[in-house]
Amino acid sequence: MIRSEAVEAAFRRVPRHLFVPAGTSIEEAYSADAAPPTKKDVEGQIISSVSAPFLQAQMLEQAQLHPGASVLEIGSGGYNAALIAEVVGPAGRVVSVDIDPDVTAWAREALDASGYGNRVETVCADAEHGLAGSSVFDAIIVTVGAWDIPPAWLTQLDHDGTLSVPLRMNGVTRSIAFARQADHLASTSAEVCGFVPMQGLGERRERVLQLPDGHGRYVRLRFDTGAPEDPNLLDGVLADMKVRVWSGVEFPNGVSFADLHLWNACFLPGFCKVAADEGTELAQDRKSWFPFGCVFIDSFAYLAVRPAMDGAGIEFGAGAYGPNGEQAAAAMVEQIQAWDRRARRGPVPTFGFWPDGSDRSHIPDHVALLEKHHGLVTVSWPRASRP
Numbered sequence: 001m002i003r004s005e006a007v008e009a010a011f012r013r014v015p016r017h018l019f020v021p022a023g024t025s026i027e028e029a030y031s032a033d034a035a036p037p038t039k040k041d042v043e044g045q046i047i048s049s050v051s052a053p054f055l056q057a058q059m060l061e062q063a064q065l066h067p068g069a070s071v072l073e074i075g076s077g078g079y080n081a082a083l084i085a086e087v088v089g090p091a092g093r094v095v096s097v098d099i100d101p102d103v104t105a106w107a108r109e110a111l112d113a114s115g116y117g118n119r120v121e122t123v124c125a126d127a128e129h130g131l132a133g134s135s136v137f138d139a140i141i142v143t144v145g146a147w148d149i150p151p152a153w154l155t156q157l158d159h160d161g162t163l164s165v166p167l168r169m170n171g172v173t174r175s176i177a178f179a180r181q182a183d184h185l186a187s188t189s190a191e192v193c194g195f196v197p198m199q200g201l202g203e204r205r206e207r208v209l210q211l212p213d214g215h216g217r218y219v220r221l222r223f224d225t226g227a228p229e230d231p232n233l234l235d236g237v238l239a240d241m242k243v244r245v246w247s248g249v250e251f252p253n254g255v256s257f258a259d260l261h262l263w264n265a266c267f268l269p270g271f272c273k274v275a276a277d278e279g280t281e282l283a284q285d286r287k288s289w290f291p292f293g294c295v296f297i298d299s300f301a302y303l304a305v306r307p308a309m310d311g312a313g314i315e316f317g318a319g320a321y322g323p324n325g326e327q328a329a330a331a332m333v334e335q336i337q338a339w340d341r342r343a344r345r346g347p348v349p350t351f352g353f354w355p356d357g358s359d360r361s362h363i364p365d366h367v368a369l370l371e372k373h374h375g376l377v378t379v380s381w382p383r384a385s386r387p
């Protein structure tokens, strides 16, 4: 993920082991994809961590920082702020804001201990409001999963500035670098990522529907938007006969199908994420895959796979339960095929954010629209407009 000399130099200089919790092994501290947790909530969910180095490198590259730049980091921990301080150099400015006083205290201590104390300012506040005062930054790097882009972030972003944000779109997150384009934001890059969720005013909880299998185990459907109006219609659905429909769309092993996931989040009605307890029929079917699904009235479908290409690949399809299972499966297969036909071989999708008050008549046709509290997110597959 490191693509520039400046980011490489920062990773070589900042001692990551001084920013991870005591007891973390040196191997874990420097593992490219380990994110040691620093705080859990009362339910045991991780709410703060030292982000994985691969993600930090990815976001630093996306932000395209230059020496002397001023940067607002949203979500603290110390380590990433120190990396930013290295990249922007002594003429730059780094402010790191976190909603949790424990996290800012921890970050302050680690920054002081590692020699970055006077190069990073830390502030304890809900970043929904940006940074108190009227500062404008060359870059804002959000290191916590955001559902929306609050107005304060745009007010505090310089005209030519970059906003890098892990944005959740119907349950699917991409780390997106945005630049201003007239009255809206247009993406300059986007990468697959995962982050702990935003707390405070910008928190957005998913709605979870628990489907019992009759043996004390559950299949859980998580909805970001579009949760069923009457969830009772799905009572007992797992006992209802299962159907399978195959799409003819094949994929070689080892190739990411993250784009298919995003396409379905944008276009498949009733889209949800699916998790199944060990021992349920669904868990046996899916093994370790991370599937998605959709609800159709009293039935639900999930992404199914079977071996293809003589064992060198897989074919996608849909499994479904419930009286209208065939329709649910057909709706999913239709989108798998649409993605294969219209988006799969084309350029990567681009993203837009149209804040409230922007002129939406300029939004192109054939883009996916995701309504937020403070504006509209658009997702566009450049070839998708062609017949």
Ligand SMILES: C[S@@+](CC[C@H](N)C(=O)[O-])C[C@H]1O[C@@H](n2cnc3c(N)ncnc32)[C@H](O)[C@@H]1O
Pocket (backbone or CB within 6 Å): 047, 048, 049, 050, 051, 073, 074, 075, 076, 077, 078, 079, 080, 081, 097, 098, 099, 100, 103, 125, 126, 127, 128, 143, 144, 195, 196, 197, 198, 199, 200, 201, 202
């Ligand atoms: C993944 S951690 C940040 C990692 C950090 N940047 C690092 O150096 O690795 C995400 C942080 O976002 C913070 N956070 C969550 N909601 C926030 C909000 N509304 N405003 C500011 N910080 C928030 C959490 O307290 C948590 O510490």
